Amino acid sequence: MPYELLTGDLSQVNYSSIRAGLVEFRRQIDAVQWQLFIPMFCAPVWRWFTEAAWAAGQIPTPDVPVEWSPPKFEAVDPQKDAMANLLSIRSGTMTLAEVIARQGRNPDAVLAEIAATNAKLDALGLVLDSDPRRVTKTGSAQTSDPASDPAADPEDDPAQPDAAQQD
Template identity: 95%
Template sequence: MIDAVQWQLFIPMLCAPVWRWFTEAAWAAGRIPTPDVPVEWSPPKFEAVDPQKDAMANLLSIRSGTMTLAEVIAQQGRNPDAVLAEIAATNAKLDALGLVLDSDPRRVTKTGSAQSNDPAADTTTDPAPTDQQD
């Protein structure tokens, strides 16, 4: 119910008009080049009653293609670009230090085993090709 109130009443009836008035005033004052400044609304997340079930539902939605990772992050009240940049920076630090956490799905399966397609865990090397004529 709260979600519907946010998206169907609060944002279109309060937030959008205030944003329009604000950008028009900034444009009239010469602070911005155009009054048409795009905005993306992201209401704060609600605390989950059962976070584990919610996380599994989000995972299923992402894996089934009915939602994107960015949508799930935005639903939690965070900026998807900022979160993904933070994840990339953290992964780069872990890789640089040679650390593998069991929470890293790039390297470890859900059960804690090393991923079979993890290039960092691959200990086999291809033999050098030889040019032999028989």
């Protein structure tokens, strides 16, 4: 454990040194969680619990799948972390599901929640500045793509020639 975390004494550190120390400490904690705590404590307790539930007739089989998701660490600089995640997703080095899982949440549950929220917003005709389907990163309205927008009628667009005149 870094001295600064143990004592709370930040008098001799700057932003870069504390961030570097936290990154290494968190890496060590992550290893302990995945290599010791989950396989040596969580998995046996889960196995005991499901076997007891099966023996009591509460579940049909003792083989109940489980997904371990340790709690996330709070970000030292959330904006930089978010931008790093965005770049990782856009560059194809990580998936959205991986980023969500690293936050300590279930990707399927988060995506279902996003879909439900988007459906509510659409039903109410609301466009929020945080909706990348409708608004750019700078807050401007997205231009609609006629190929993906079935509501867009090319006959209503004066820039499009009449279909009868096209040969």
